[in-house]
Amino acid sequence: MGGDGKARLQEVDRVKRTASQRPSLADVARLAGVSTATVSRVLNDPALVRRETREAVERAVDELGYTPHFGGRALASNRTDTVGAIIPTMENAIFARGLQALQEELTAAGVTLLVSTSNYNAEQEARQINTLLSRNVDGFILIGEARDPEVYARLERRSVPFILVWSWRADCPWTCVGFDNHAAARDVAERVFEFGHRRIGMIAGVCEGNDRALARLNGVRDGLAACGAPLDPRLVVEAPYAIEAGAEAAGRLLSARPRPTAIICGNDVLAAGAMLRCREAGLRVPEDVSITGFDDIDVATLLDPQLATGAPAHPSMRHM
Amino acid sequence: MGGDGKARLQEVDRVKRTASQRPSLADVARLAGVSTATVSRVLNDPALVRRETREAVERAVDELGYTPHFGGRALASNRTDTVGAIIPTMENAIFARGLQALQEELTAAGVTLLVSTSNYNAEQEARQINTLLSRNVDGFILIGEARDPEVYARLERRSVPFILVWSWRADCPWTCVGFDNHAAARDVAERVFEFGHRRIGMIAGVCEGNDRALARLNGVRDGLAACGAPLDPRLVVEAPYAIEAGAEAAGRLLSARPRPTAIICGNDVLAAGAMLRCREAGLRVPEDVSITGFDDIDVATLLDPQLATGAPAHPSMRHM
């Protein structure tokens, strides 16, 4: 197994290969003096191989700087050790943060994370799912629950497992992890009411294709209705996820007469924008207007005064 | 090409397959009544195929919901239409933003972006590069220039193209895109000096393995030295990328006597933290202390007063 004379010859072979091409399983096998099957076993299930043999193979692997060819492996084994995640956007720190954590975890487990973004657009998400499917991902992480049944059907047909993140309902038919946005929003609304506010505005995220935004809006609506102070439709504004949009929405709410005394925002970024605009308008927060956010992202700590935020139901969610 | 009786039989075949497995090129070929080669050509270079044939194939593809098998394609063609990007962290909005843009561009071109993070850790980056190499990415996007020569050697040996982003030097031996951090920082320093500041502190990013942070620190150092007011080493603090760390660093600088009248920060996040701490310490910005940032990220707009920031040399960089 790699005697000296033989080793020389193989050295030559090795040099020849590494010069231009990448080494293959067969090269490793030749160098180690075993069959490709054995090398493969060392790589995938070392326990199947006698220790000496294994060590010889490992040595050869090192020496050649061998790394398995992904395509070959995927073709033969029909798995990719890859999971795909599709998030709305990386610019939302809350998703970026979650991805980061997920990725670290997966990497440690030898799985690669393939990330795509959908820009909060269902059609784009469907396309991304297709792309990832054609890349044979072994599973999916998707945000929220709202999507075309056809998409779910396709996933099931291919029997690719998936889990939904960020939304949660007791009777969700899929595997999902998250908190109950509706309940949390309702909670916020009730608390704002208890604080004495009676004229309350809301800046919601764009609800189309975004069940979280919708759940939060409805939660607030239901909460206030339950308190006997139903949300005035004229005091509801939808705004895309961006500081500037939040500011603009706040501007519209502030021009309502009588002015709302509290503004509930669908997330922290909108809240930040709203706060900015209030400040610009010369209003004091919270003396003149109260503002609440949602998500508790880092950015929020920049604000002065700090945001009151709708806390997720479970502490771990703070890291998602 | 798909007469009626034949179509029936094939329907059966089709159902059988789609029930459990995914359709293959061969299935499409059979349904369309052509060889697999032709189907492949339709998929990869439609111009090679007569229009009628092409349409028949396309119909079959739709009907079966066929998507090519990634592994098979990668194996046969030895490319993956994938580029890998390794960034320090997604939590830095500036990278997240850049990725987002890059990804949109690549997706439009039919290329998939595979993202990994290194946590500003060279060794981790090297590992990630290996992982991506073994996944046969067709190219790399890497941040900055500082890394083990061995890594560059490996990339060249494999002849995988790569480009470096975010750093730029006239005599950088690799392909790089970015702005000259050193020059920009120098510029900031000189401007701060011209503003009349003589006692100037700096909160730099962690320089180890981060050439941008180092270039900025050295730029400031050189700039001030050129003005005849060399940076006092006691007024230099390194801090990791985080608001809290910036605040803490500012705290240390503020306790120096005499207190610096200006603090130059290695990036906007550190600046945000510094500003926060100043405010907490009851100092007015910029009356009592001036603070400058770097990068011009969105977060900065939240601050009151707004940050003076070291603007990148080229407008396009604002999107990186």
Added chain:
DNA sequence: ATCTGGATTGCAAGCGCTTACATCGACTAC
């Protein structure tokens, strides 16, 4: 001495796709 069974390894058949090369008509040019 023979048999049984477990441990170790090799053999070889694919996995689904691309692509060089061969084939085949239908034209064009002489």
Added chain:
DNA sequence: GTAGTCGATGTAAGCGCTTGCAATCCAGAT
């Protein structure tokens, strides 16, 4: 009419790896 072209398609040889199965060897049981 014959040869040369060209466009459209098929044939089949892999790409690098995994894995079911068979072969071998050895220890212990009979």
